[in-house]
Amino acid sequence: MRIEYSPRGIFLSEIGLWLDAQEPQEACWISHAHSDHARSPHGTVFATPATLSLYRTRLGLDEAGFRPLDYHECAEFHGARLTACPASHILGAAQLLVEHRGERLVYTGDIKLRPPLCGCATETVACDHLIIESTFGLPIFHFLETEQARRRIAGFARECLDEQTTPVFLGSTLGRGQEMVHALSEAGIPVSVHGAIVHYLPLYEAAGYPVQWEPYDAESTKGTAVVVTPGLRDQLEASARNLRFAYVSGWAALANARLGARAEHLIPYSDHGDFQELISMVQSSGARRVDVVHGYAEAFARILRQTGCDARAAGVRAPEDE
Amino acid sequence: MDRFAQVCDEVAQTGSRRKKVRLLSEYLRGLSDEDLPRVVRFLCARPLARTEAELSIGHSRLRDALMEILPWEPEIVRLCFREVGDAGEAIGLLLEGFTRREPMTLASAELLYQRLYYSRRAAGKVSLLTSIFLQHRPRTLQYFIKVITGDLRIGLKEKIVEEAVAAAAGAAHDTVRKASNRSGDLPAVALAARRGRLHAVEASLFHAMDFMLAKPVDQVREILDPAIWLVEDKYDGIRAQIHASGDKVMIFTRSLDEASSSYPEIAAAVQALPHSVVLDGEVLAWRGGSPLPFFALQRRLSRKRLTAEILEQVPVIFMAYDILYLDGDLLLDTPLEQRRALLEQTLAGHGAPLLVSPQQRADNLETRFTEARERGNEGLVLKRPGSAYESGRRSGAWVKIKRPYATLDVVITAAERGHGKRATLLSDYTFAIRDGARLVNIGKAYSGLTDSEIRELTRLLPSLAQEESGRVLLVRPAIVLEVAFDAIQRSKRHASGYALRFPRIVRWRRDKTPDQADSLARVRQLHEGRAGVRQSRAFLNEPGI
Missing domain, CATH: 2.40.50.140 (Nucleic acid-binding proteins)
Incomplete structure (x- = not known):
């Protein structure tokens, strides 16, 4: 299958379908609702129902061109068969299987192998050609098992609360932010939420991940954990005392994240796969040809080539933060 | 060593000094008498008991050993080192999944350090490292290597270890601090503290003691009680502490590096003293009875080799202003005036390169300040009569007045x-x-x-x-x-x-x-x-x- 990589996204030219296009296109598959993937409106949008509703919430679009594809559901498009397959990442994330003239192509989008705290678990899909991400594609990245991460998040919160300090979790607007609120709620720890993380909590709740939270209020943080986007940190620090910061991220696998994120406590949990997860996903796909996008693409492709796999780095866009 | 690594991880994971001390002191308390000094030494990132012993293991040898095990290309491993920023941590992370994960005791860690030290050839060190890497738990190896590379990077200063040693033994922090300062041997102090024998920890020479520091003041008029002070010039040189006994001389600077080879004329003069001493003072470039600009000294220090020419161009002297030890007596708690008298006696009759900083009663500080500047010095240091030498402290018993410079x-x-x-x-x-x-x-x-x-x-x-x-x-x-x-x-x-x-x-x-x-x-x-x-x-x- 012909695949064109450019800063505008990935384009399957024979069937006229874009994957996570950066600019408006006629037809596009959106793997998940993060802003670097679900960026602009398109004529026809294929995505899971959950991704579509997050995408709509973010961009304020109408549903005219929406073509919801639930997990395991298929659609015919310009002579190809499109199937959405579960991907562990944020709520609604999916891989896309494209079957065209007897060839099977899988685009993972952003993905990990371990189940997320909220959302479905990855099902690896056998294919000939795999497009996989490599945000953490170096063998220095080892992340916690999901249950361990859940325990560590709750553990840090409890320990701080016991010591009369306020645990603060820095998390992304969509994904880890809601996961942490959910994990803390499930552990019975009161949570205050600050900033844009709030917007998506109802969608997570509707998807079956209960959350108990209150809007952040500088006067009453005592006795609650705080979940906040990193951008609001300065404001938070100016208004409250005895804060102790935890950084929940893939980058937290490296000690230098303490300085980078200005957090004393590191919890290496990500919505991306660690090195071993990425390797496992490549292996279990059985793909003979692998294109690597995002992050350490060059290095990860080299590592795959060493194992005899026809792998190359495909330049899509500059590496960026999770 | 596995438990050591775990405790280090826990210490790294908290920003609170109090909590670091608590975690460490609980750990230290449970250690045997053999392991206690060992752990204290490892916490100070010193693999060997002999302070002068160097393992001579740098990044390239560590990587060579690692490449014997890892399947990836050297460029990948180099990229990983760069992203991690610390060799020990990178090694621990990269070895995940490649080792037999056998336990390592503290005693065996020490034995391994000794074997690494005694295997003189680089190839021998590398193959020994490879076999160590294959055998143990990655996290343990991470800290095993950090001890070698000289920094655990877990937000632990030696002072925190000192505090934990005190807490573990139920001793006063100040007593432990003083014992450690006079002996330079925190591992031995830890054991003495446990046995209630801190008072018996003897002073020893040839380790840097903490310098007493002066509190900065911008203006002469900020000094409220000018009449009580003893006044010296503030020199613009390199602060140094000289240890001498018999033929041996060591010169420590503030960075605690040993620098006697940089100042052979001072070392020779001190060597000739018929005493065991520790002197505190300043190294100055000096000619014709007055200091040369600091830049001259810097020029001399930048030379790889001290030629006769540079020794002639930039002669140096030691301007002594305190004495911390004399012939078996530690003088830290001796009052300033008595130390001063001993210093003058000890160096009596000497000229350059061993001078004693002139000291006076303060009368007109403004005039004194101007005179000091005219002599080419930075300003004044005021010392409180009767004060002890407070190692490592900026207590205000010494005050310095420097003219603030422009930005x-x-x-x-x-x-x-x-x-x-x-x-x-x-x-x-x-x-x-x-x-x-x-x-x-x-x-x-x-x-x-x-x-x-x-x-x-x-x-x-x-x-x-x-x-x-x-x-x-x-x-x-x-x-x-x-x-x-x-x-x-x-x-x-x-x-x-x-x-x-x-x-x-x-x-x-x-x-x-x-x-x-x-x-x-x-x-x-x-x-x-x-x-x-x-x-x-x-x-x-x-x-x-």
């Missing part, structure tokens, strides 16, 4: 990634001043900005990048910093023809644009305004200055 507004022209914790940050900045329409570099600074400012610059500077050459990112002039410094000197190193001594960033001048930066003319003015007082004629006539 310069400069423009960032290039940036580099830092080292260690700053390996991922653009934290080292080259900066310039204006010379007409162009910018000329005048220095480089690493310190002064907050972590969040450094992070902000790390994000911002790449967008200003004009060119990347190796590690260095050349950037479009846009960011103005205010830098403070101790002196301006002529230098060929930078295009401006000047260099700053001890430049440090005072603040990021977001309110200023590059055209508002200071000019070369102002730098010249500042330099000349100072040169009149500072430079002796003989020195000005020398070539190459």
Whole structure:
């Protein structure tokens, strides 16, 4: 299958379908609702129902061109068969299987192998050609098992609360932010939420991940954990005392994240796969040809080539933060 | 050693000093008498009991050993080292899944360090490292290597270990601190503390004791009770502590490096003293009874080899102002006046290169200050009569008065990634001043900005990048910093023809644009305004200055 990589996204030219296009296109598959993937409106949008509703919430679009594809559901498009397959990442994330003239192509989008705290678990899909991400594609990245991460998040919160300090979790607007609120709620720890993380909590709740939270209020943080986007940190620090910061991220696998994120406590949990997860996903796909996008693409492709796999780095866009 | 690694991880995971001390002291309390000094030593990142022993294991040997095990190409492993920024941590992370995960005891860790030390050939060290790597748990190996590379990087200063040693033994922190300062042997102090025998810890020579520090004051008139003080000049040299006994001499500087080979004339003079002593004072470049500018000393220190020529051009002296030890007696708690008397007796009859700093009762401080400046010194140090030598303290028993120097507004022209914790940050900045329409570099600074400012610059500077050459990112002039410094000197190193001594960033001048930066003319003015007082004629006539 012909695949064109450019800063505008990935384009399957024979069937006229874009994957996570950066600019408006006629037809596009959106793997998940993060802003670097679900960026602009398109004529026809294929995505899971959950991704579509997050995408709509973010961009304020109408549903005219929406073509919801639930997990395991298929659609015919310009002579190809499109199937959405579960991907562990944020709520609604999916891989896309494209079957065209007897060839099977899988685009993972952003993905990990371990189940997320909220959302479905990855099902690896056998294919000939795999497009996989490599945000953490170096063998220095080892992340916690999901249950361990859940325990560590709750553990840090409890320990701080016991010591009369306020645990603060820095998390992304969509994904880890809601996961942490959910994990803390499930552990019975009161949570205050600050900033844009709030917007998506109802969608997570509707998807079956209960959350108990209150809007952040500088006067009453005592006795609650705080979940906040990193951008609001300065404001938070100016208004409250005895804060102790935890950084929940893939980058937290490296000690230098303490300085980078200005957090004393590191919890290496990500919505991306660690090195071993990425390797496992490549292996279990059985793909003979692998294109690597995002992050350490060059290095990860080299590592795959060493194992005899026809792998190359495909330049899509500059590496960026999770 | 596995438990050691686990405790280190826990210590790293908290920012609270109190909690670090608690975690460590609980751990220390449970250790056997054999393991306690061992762990204290490892916590200070010293693999071997003999302080002078070096393992001679650098990054390349560590990587060589690692490459025997890992399936990846060397470039991949190098990239991993760079991303992690710490060799021990990188090794631990990379070895995940490749080792037999057998336990390592503290005793066996020590044995391994000794074997690494005694295997003299590089190849022998590498193959031994490989076999160690294959055998043990990655996290343990991480800390096993950090002890070798000399920094655990878990937010642990030696003072925190000291506090934990005290807490573990139920001893007073101050007693432990003093015992450690006089003996230089915290591992032995830990054991003595446990046995309630701290008082029996003896002073020993040839380890750097903490220097007593002076509290800075900007103006003479800030001194409220001028009449009580004893006054000396504040010298602009290199603070040094000299240990001597028999034929042996060691000279420690503030960075606690041993530097006797840099000052052979001082070492020889001290060696000839018929006493065992520890002296505190200042190394100064000196000619004709007065100090040469610090720059002269710096020029001498920059030489790889001390030639007869440079020894002749830049002679040095030791200006002694305190004595901490004399013939078996530790004098830290002896009152200032008595120490002073002993110092004068000990050095009586000596001339350069062993001088005693003149001391007077304070009468007119303003006059004294001006005189000190005219002698080419920085200002005054005031010492409180009756005070003890408070190692490592800035208690106010000593006060220094320096004239504050001007600051310069400069423009960032290039940036580099830092080292260690700053390996991922653009934290080292080259900066310039204006010379007409162009910018000329005048220095480089690493310190002064907050972590969040450094992070902000790390994000911002790449967008200003004009060119990347190796590690260095050349950037479009846009960011103005205010830098403070101790002196301006002529230098060929930078295009401006000047260099700053001890430049440090005072603040990021977001309110200023590059055209508002200071000019070369102002730098010249500042330099000349100072040169009149500072430079002796003989020195000005020398070539190459």
